[in-house]
Amino acid sequence: VLFREECIFRREIRLNSKVFISTKIGKIKADASRWTIVHELKNETDELFAIISVDGAWIDTKLRKIANPTPKIAADVMNAMPKTTDFTTL
Template identity: 65%
Template sequence: MTSFSKQLSLRWSDLDPNFHVRHSAYYDFGAQHRIEILESLGLTMKVLQTNHFGPILFREECIFRKEIGLSDTIFIHTKISKMRPDASRWSIVHEFKNEEGKLCSTITVDGAWMDTTLRKIANPTPAIAMEAMSSIPKTADFIEL
């Protein structure tokens, strides 16, 4: 697998007054895709709650390159671009591409794992999170932190 990918289903409510996808919808699509990936790797909401940890973000940035409209066919492709060996800190990249494969936008997020009981960065990273994160495809320019 080269990336986690899926076709997006655009809704009327995802549009802004200019009839293209509003900026905040991109972030919603990225967040949803990250949760779907974690779920597919066994990090379900139940597992996260039972083990008292979850993902947190330090930074989220989107670069917009091409407008996306309601009738466009768009795919989101997700990979890890940076990660510590223990998966305690990481960066994830989401690329939004149209059906011709042209890049429409890129979201980059930097994150870590939080102990939800202590409300602090989880140290050490739960083994189940380290295993899941290690199985996510890496970008061509992946950097080990």
């Protein structure tokens, strides 16, 4: 579930622009239950078009409550993702 989504625009993206997207973890709880993921949109010369940040958590859809991800998702996916330069734990 997403709690917040923010986009900061830095440069115009034109119809013929090539866009490269990187995805990194900005913040994460030790159990990977809550997190911030940062997407950077850049052109072929590494100029920044936009930064999209999302804060979220895993949810148990049956209980309708925040939940921890499976250990495999936490270890193999969330904790294995590249980190931002200002990465912190929650």
